[in-house]
Amino acid sequence: MGEGTQVLTSRDFSSLVIDKLCDQARGIRAAVACFYFDFAAQKEQSPTSMMGALLKQVVSGLEDIPEEITQAYEDHQKVIDGRGLKLADIVKMLQTAASEKPTFICIDALDECVAGYRVKVLDSLNQILRRSPSTRMFVTGRPQIQAEVEERLSRRVMVILITPRRNDIIGYLHTRLEEDTKPHAMDITLKTDILKKIPEDVSEM
Secondary structure (H helix, E strand, O other), X not given: OOOOOOOOOHHHHHHHHHHHHHHHHHHHOOEEEEEEOOHHHOOOOOHHHHHHHHHHHHHHOOOOOOHHHHXXXXXXXXXXXXXXXXXXXXXXXXXXXXXXXXXXXXXXXXXXXXXXXXXXXXXXXXXXXXXXXXXXXXXXXXXXXXXXXXXXXOXXXXXXXXXXXXXXXXXXXXXXXXXXXOHHHXXXXXXXXXXHHHHHHXXXX
């Protein structure tokens, strides 16, 4: 890797794809909605909160909000016990919103979603695809969830495997070590071990 080479993480790659979609969407009047899963926030990132975030993004790009969504929101406002919208209600509204214009839904790091939640997330996405066949989805995750994604999305999936090259991993590690705010916390032996051991064990990532 030459000097000045940028090393991309999985999240960087997803962000590039999403940025490209957003740029193209402006020209074809399409909607783009995205969600990033984070292992550190698993409890907070429930299927309901995730689908709600997607709905908010899609609806915000509509010139006219469908009556079905407006009515559902007004009915929800009348509830006096503070209950939030149920997942099924959100999915129905997202189905309606995604049918109004070409829609791209991007989900990053799906493997970092709780396994029990992931089933509901994939089933919800499948419902949207059935109601709005023009909707396209971009999903990233580690290989271990590939079979689950293919099954839950009725095998309407094209899989692209992206495997990091050893030199890319070493370059990334060099960059992170150089950015260390406590460079004297490790000696040259530890740095050498890091640069040797991690690339050997990262093949499944």
